[in-house]
Amino acid sequence: MKIEFKKVPQSPKEFSSQLDSVEISGTFCKISQSLVKIDAVLNGNTTIDCCRCGITDTITINEKADFLLSDGIYQDTESEDLVIEIDNSIIDFDEIIGSEIESIKSDYYLCDKCTQDNDYEQEF
Numbered sequence: 001m002k003i004e005f006k007k008v009p010q011s012p013k014e015f016s017s018q019l020d021s022v023e024i025s026g027t028f029c030k031i032s033q034s035l036v037k038i039d040a041v042l043n044g045n046t047t048i049d050c051c052r053c054g055i056t057d058t059i060t061i062n063e064k065a066d067f068l069l070s071d072g073i074y075q076d077t078e079s080e081d082l083v084i085e086i087d088n089s090i091i092d093f094d095e096i097i098g099s100e101i102e103s104i105k106s107d108y109y110l111c112d113k114c115t116q117d118n119d120y121e122q123e124f
Contacts, residue, residue, distance in 0.1 A: 005071045005089040008036050017093035021045045022061055024097050036069040036091065046101055050111040057111045065100060 001017040008030045016025035026040025042063045047056050067082040068074075069091055074083045084096070 001093045019097040034071045040065045052114040
């Protein structure tokens with residue numbers, strides 16, 4: 001699902017978009033001329049590789065995804081919110097889902113077998 005930045009309403013609007021088996025749903029609204037606030041939840045399943053043995057496992061995603069979208073470069077350095085900069089003035093929810101999935105996959109993940117196996121050297 002895509003929407004032009006200038007067409008985002010001031011009042012919260014519900015949305016839902018799905019990429020593969022992961023869905024993002026929630027609300028979005030414009031909070032200033034160049035900022036859109038998204039309050040959403042990511043739900044679904046995705047595959048992930050174990051960092052130790054390399055087997056592919058399927059995990060369930062159920063994460064809150066609250067952030068701001070900026071139309072262009074974001075200037076406020078004092079904000080503690082996660083801000084995603086949009087280059088072409090078009091909000092692409094499929095791209096946001098893909099980015100969130102890749103972020104989850106980049107975390108250190110151990111499968112159940114490797115979590116229970118303590119036959120390795122641990123640094124303290």
